[in-house]
Amino acid sequence: MHNSMFNFRTKMALAKISLYFSVLALSIAMCGGAPAQEKLHFVIDPGHGGKDPGCQQNKLDEKDLTLDLSKRIQKILTGRGYSVTLTRDDDTFIGLEERAKVANRIPGSVLVSIHFNSHHLRSVTGIETFYWPGSERSQKLASYIQGELGRRIVTRNRGFKPQELKVLGATKGSAALVECGFISNQWEAQRCGSAWFRQVLAEEISQGLMRFSGQDPDAEESSSSASSAATTKP
Numbered sequence: 001m002h003n004s005m006f007n008f009r010t011k012m013a014l015a016k017i018s019l020y021f022s023v024l025a026l027s028i029a030m031c032g033g034a035p036a037q038e039k040l041h042f043v044i045d046p047g048h049g050g051k052d053p054g055c056q057q058n059k060l061d062e063k064d065l066t067l068d069l070s071k072r073i074q075k076i077l078t079g080r081g082y083s084v085t086l087t088r089d090d091d092t093f094i095g096l097e098e099r100a101k102v103a104n105r106i107p108g109s110v111l112v113s114i115h116f117n118s119h120h121l122r123s124v125t126g127i128e129t130f131y132w133p134g135s136e137r138s139q140k141l142a143s144y145i146q147g148e149l150g151r152r153i154v155t156r157n158r159g160f161k162p163q164e165l166k167v168l169g170a171t172k173g174s175a176a177l178v179e180c181g182f183i184s185n186q187w188e189a190q191r192c193g194s195a196w197f198r199q200v201l202a203e204e205i206s207q208g209l210m211r212f213s214g215q216d217p218d219a220e221e222s223s224s225s226a227s228s229a230a231t232t233k234p
């Protein structure tokens, strides 16, 4: 009696353990499988680099700020399960077409080029995002990025605008270029030169990219239609 009761309890315990592991295996399979396929591959492009410092204002080099901010975006997005490729991860020079090629080699990828701005009028401030004229999906991408930045960051919201920028035109898929602030303005330079502010920028840009990704489950199809739209441009 005692013995058979022991056996019964042992069998029940083993059954429970076995059930537990089945459920665990199933949930791991579910977490690891389905959502990963839907997530976009982002190509983050730190503007300038190497012999090309970009804007140099208020003791800041644009190329250093873009690299630091891009790495912060990469960290946030990879932490959320996205694939991220940087066009450069150190202080090297890369041509604009080569940057686009990095994205073009990854089908369905989305390129975001990171820049800081400069103006001869030192009072000029603000954040703006550009997309290639006529590319609907890139316009949507730019609007999502600018939407997040404009919502939380206190500076002039310069909006999202079409502009024929070479890196955008050469990218076959969706692409946007963010100008994250004017380092020619002393107040904005002070913020852009601070790690905490670049972290805020990184979080807002990443948020925009995740929203863009989540609200468009037909990412790859739309991307190829956007690419044909982009390639029909001069």
Ligand SMILES: [Zn+2]
Pocket (backbone or CB within 6 Å): 047, 048, 054, 055, 062, 115, 116
């Ligand atoms: Zn630049």
